[in-house]
Ligand code: HEC
């Protein structure tokens with residue numbers, strides 16, 4: 001909710017600064033989230049659910065350029081953009097590329113004419129065909145496979161950005177995890193306290209840098225983190 005309000009604020013603030021409508025540059029990503037996310041899933045890969053209201057954005061975006069008719073290959077993207085700009089404001093079963101069965105399942109998309117201007121629709125469509133692509137899907141899937149293969153401790157450390165201040169094998173802003181593991185082999189409780197409440201003046205090597213408290217880390221995550229960090233005491 002807060003993000004939505006903030007988004008509205010940014011958009012209003014932004015457009016209000018410009019008198020000349022032509023100079024307004026719309027942010028396709030924000031507009032897509034604002035106007036399309038209530039029905040279309042925007043994740044890559046999509047989060048598919050049984051009660052979804054519309055096809056996922058990725059599915060639409062990958063298929064439309066393949067299906068629009070073109071006289072020249074180079075105009076495929078611009079024709080796809082034209083199709084979306086028109087469809088968003090004036091959808092119909094005749095125009096739809098969506099097969100009859102899907103239209104029956106979801107119902108026809110309600111016109112967004114009252115909500116989305118032509119310029120906004122164009123910014124959205126441009127963003128769609130840049131972002132929701134087969135290449136991006138492949139990239140995200142690869143990243144996910146790599147992330148899944150990481151040590152669970154490293155995943156938690158990434159989640160809470162510990163690695164912005166700590167490296168495993170050398171001092172960064174805070175001490176290396178190897179140094180921490182060596183000092184605290186038998187002091188697990190003390191480490192938990194330091195992570196939850198923050199730490200200062202315990203490490204001369206940090207030159208007065210302090211570690212902020214991480215109160216929001218769950219007990220399970222702390223356990224995973226500690227097993228990982230203490231494992232560097234070898
Ligand atoms: C109120 C729900 C709703 C909203 C909001 C919505 N859509 Fe849809 N959309 C649908 C449904 C349902 C379908 C599938 C049926 C159809 O194709 O009309 C669909 C299909 C589409 C299609 C595929 C058309 C085809 O069949 O070839 C496109 C393109 C599309 N939406 C774009 C958008 C964009 C862009 C936005 C945001 C500006 C948006 N939609 C917002 C419900 C919605």
Ligand code: HEC
Nearest residue numbers: 160162165173174191194199200201202203206209210211
């Ligand atoms: C903003 C930088 C920063 C971040 C982010 C950070 N740390 Fe630290 N950390 C430090 C500094 C600096 C110290 C040394 C502070 C001192 O001298 O007491 C430290 C010390 C520690 C210590 C040793 C405390 C002690 O009692 O000796 C542990 C354990 C630790 N960090 C774990 C973590 C973990 C786990 C995370 C992520 C949840 C994390 N840190 C995130 C900067 C950071």
